[in-house]
Amino acid sequence: MWLFIRHFHGLPSAKKNSNMKKPWINSIIILCVLLITGYARLSFEQKLNEEMLELKLIPKSYDMDTRIALKQKSFAAGIGSLRPTIAAFMNVSASNDHSKQDWQSLESKFNDIVLLDPHNPYYWETGSWHLVSNASASSRDDEELPEVTRRKLYRQYINKGTEFIDRGIQMNPDSWQIASLKAKRYANKYRLPDFDKAADEYLKLSKMPNVPSFRRDLFKRKALYCLAKVPDKHQEAYDLAYKLYQDPNNRVPSLLNALWIGQSHPLNKVKHRYSLLDIYKTQNRAYKWLRVKWIGSIRHKDEAMYGVEKTIRGLEQILLIPQPNRVFPTQALKPMFIPK
16 A cells, blocks of 8 residues: 555655655745745836826825724725716716715715826816815705705805815816916806905916916916906005016916006006007907906996997997997987097
8 A cells, every 4th residue: 555655646655754855945946036026026116106196196005094984884995996987986976976966975075086096187177076066055055954054064065175176186286287287266257256365276277387388378368357356455466467468478368458457457556558449459349358358347247348338339449330229329429539
């Protein structure tokens, strides 16, 4: 029997002692190879992980505070690259909360979504939009609630949306897309606007190093439009309009109107007074754009229109605009003086 076993294992009896040592030697060699390979792989993966984190291709590992914040969903702290996928599914689920107007559930889900995928501007934009626009309006219009409660919830959700944006900026300080959400929030005239703060935010955006050049100019013009809505910032608005006008790429109709209004303000210190034709090139163009500006101001009533009414009245007479088509229909009057 013993001979059969030895034959089966291929271990001749004469070499029994020497062959018993080989498994130990082989095990040590294999262990050393595994340790060397594992160390090399760990070093490579660590360097690769650092590069991917720097490029924001993968989210950072959660710290203890964040793990606690996830509560029952704390298992998500260790799922690594699956986090963006789970965030996408949760976003779909949050859309159902929107349909049902379950704002508390929606808010909770978006707080988890941005923890799972913190570098995706879409989630910060969508979450803040739901809170600032949808949840606030729904609460304000809920006739089943007392008037005081409706007003309180309206402001509360707008403030929550603002805080949500602030958190996104803190977690993504280099993202101009997320930073722009704060400027848009303060510039929203239907949701507790603060045009002074909006102008500051747009000017900050224009100075961020990674902003495309065409958006940099756009942010500066938006800062101007917000300043024009702040009564005691008329000088600052004119100064910015004058500065932006020097670049021909900025000479869009809204900026030309802002320059004309700014230099027509009786309290502004005008650096150089341009004529109507200097700014608009033709009287027809001036009439067209100032007419649009005036009609918009009547609708919104959020900006002073110094010099606009006088200019439109004069142009309507000079250009012989038919009475039914005029902004200010009049009977036969002497032509008014228009600066050339």
